[in-house]
Amino acid sequence: MDMPYHCSYCNSVHCEQHRLPEAHSCPGKSEAEARARERRRSGHPGVDVQGGGWTDSEPSGRGINGPSGLWDKLQGNVTKYLLFAIVGVFVLESVVEPRLLTGFGPGEQANRLFNFLFVLDAGWWTKPWTLLTSVFAHGGLGHLFFNGIILFFFGPLLEKRIGSKPFLGLVLAGGVLAGLTQVTFYSTFLGKESGVLGISGALMAVMGALTVLGPHIRVLIFFIIPAPLWAMTLGYAALDLLGFLGGGGGIAHLAHLTGLALGLAAGWRWRQEGYAFPKRRTQIQGGMQRGL
Template identity: 45%
Template sequence: MAKCDECGKHENLPYQCRRCGQTFCGEHRLPENHSCPGLNEWDDPAGVFESDFDDSVDKRGGGSKGVLDRLTSMGGPLGYFRGNMSYLFLGLMWITFALQFFVFPLFGFGPRSAVWQAVFVLSPDHIVYVWTWFTSIFAHGGFTHIAFNSIALYFFGPVVERYIDTKRFTGLFFGAGVLAGLAQVGTTLLTTGPFGPGVVGASGAIMGVLGVLTVLNPNLKVYLYFIIPMPLWVLTFGFAAFSLVAGFGDFGGAGALGGNVAHFAHLVGLLVGLAYGGRVKGSVGVPQSLQFGGGRGGPGGPGRGRF
C-alpha cells in the first residue's frame, strides 16, 4: 500500500507519474491534477504526451523542434539517450579508462608520456588544450578512483536526471565538471606555477549533481560507506567542509590534508550544483528516495591530481 503524495490517501494500486516520479491515487494521477512540473514542458514534443501523427505537435507555441529534440525524441536515432545520459557518462568513463591504461600504453604512450598527458589531463601548463577540459572529466587516476566515482554517479545521477530532465542534466554535468577542473588548475597556477599537478576525474561533475539533489531534498536518507545512515545535507556539507579545510591546507591538492585529491574542484563543483538546484527548485519534482539500492552511495574518490 502506498500513500498519495497529493492528498495523503493510502492506495492499494498507486499510480506513478513518469514526469515527476511521485506516487498518486486515481483521483490525482493525471499531471494537471497534481500540478506536475511536466506541465511546463508542453512545448516539448517528448514531454507529457507525444504524437507522431499530428504535425501541429511540432509547432506548439509557434516554434519547432530543435536538432537535439529531433535526434533524441521517441523514434529518433538517439532516442535511447533521453533519460539515460547518466549511464552514457558512466560508460564513457570506463571506455576512457580502458583507453588510458590499456590502449594507449599498447602503442607506447603510457601515463608518463606527453601524448597521454595531452589527451587526458587538464594541466596548468597546458590549460589552452581545450579538449582536456572535457576529456579530463572522464579520465581517472586508477581503479579505486573510477570505482568510487562510478558508484556515486550510478546512485545519484539517474535520480537528478529524472527530475531536472536530460538536457539540463547534461549541461549541469559538463558545466560543473569543466568549472571544477579549471578552478583547480587555476588555483595551482596561482600558488605553485605552471608545473604543478594536473587533474582528472568526474568528482567535480558528480558533486554538482549531489548539490542539486541536496537542494531538492536535503533530508533524503543516504548511507555513508553503505553503512552509516544520515540525511543528505549532512553528507554534502560535511564533505564540503572537509574539502574547504583540506584545500586551504594544501593549495596543490596534495599532502597531509589534501591526500592527493583536488579538493577545490570538489568544492567548486558542489557550489555549481547548489546554485543550479536553487534555480530549478519549485519548477521540478522533489525526489523522495533514491531508485537504486535505497540511497546508498558516496561522492568522490582519492588519487594523485584527481577530482
C-alpha cells in the first residue's frame, strides 16, 4: 500500500510514483525557483514567506547593500520612492516655472530655465542631466496625477514579482530610451523640434512587461469596467499608434510605443526565466487614463 506524500511546493497529496514536483506538473515549483533566483541575484540571505517575497534572516553586510545602506532602504520600496521623486521634481518645476500651477508667472526667462533643467530635446548632449530629469518632470498637475495613478497601481505588482533592481532598471531604461527615440526621430526624419518630459514611456515599459508576465491579470478601467490586462495594454498601444500616425500633438506617442516595446521584450525574457504570474485571480483597480 502506497503512503500519501505531500508536495512541499503546492501542498497537494500524491502517491509515491507522482510525489516529485516534476512528476505531477507542480504549479508552485516555478514560483519558488523564481523567488530563489531573485534572492541569489540580490545577494540577500532572506527566507521565503507565505505569499511570496522574503524576510531578513541575518545582516547582509554594510555599505550601499548593507542593513544601513541606501539600497537596503530602497529594496522593496522603489515604487514608493519613484512616486516621491516625481512629486518632488514637480515642486522644483513649479518654483522655476510658476505657470505650471498658477497659469501666470515670470515669462520667457523662466521658461528658458525650465527647458534647460527639465526638458529633453534634440540638443540633449549640451544638457545631459535632462536624460533623467525629463523622466521625473511633468507638464502639469493632470499629467502628474494620471502618471502617478498608473505607477501607484502597477508598479508594486511588477516590482514584487521581478525584484527591485530589475524594476528600477526597467523604469530608468524605459524612460530614457523612450525620450531619446522621440526627440531623435522628430529631429532627424521630420526636421521638427520636439521636447519631452514625463514618466509615461517608463510606465508603458512597466505595463508591457506586466502584460507578458500576466496577461490574464484583471484591471478595472476607469475603476469600473473589468478587463484583462492585455486588453488594456492593447488599447493604450492602439491609441498611441493612431496618434503617432495622425501626427497628434501634445502627447509623445512614439515615446510611449518605444517604452512598450522595451517592456514587452524584457517581460518575455523574465517569463522565460520563470517570473510569469500563476493563472489565478489577480485584480488591479487601475484606470485607463491618458497622460498629457
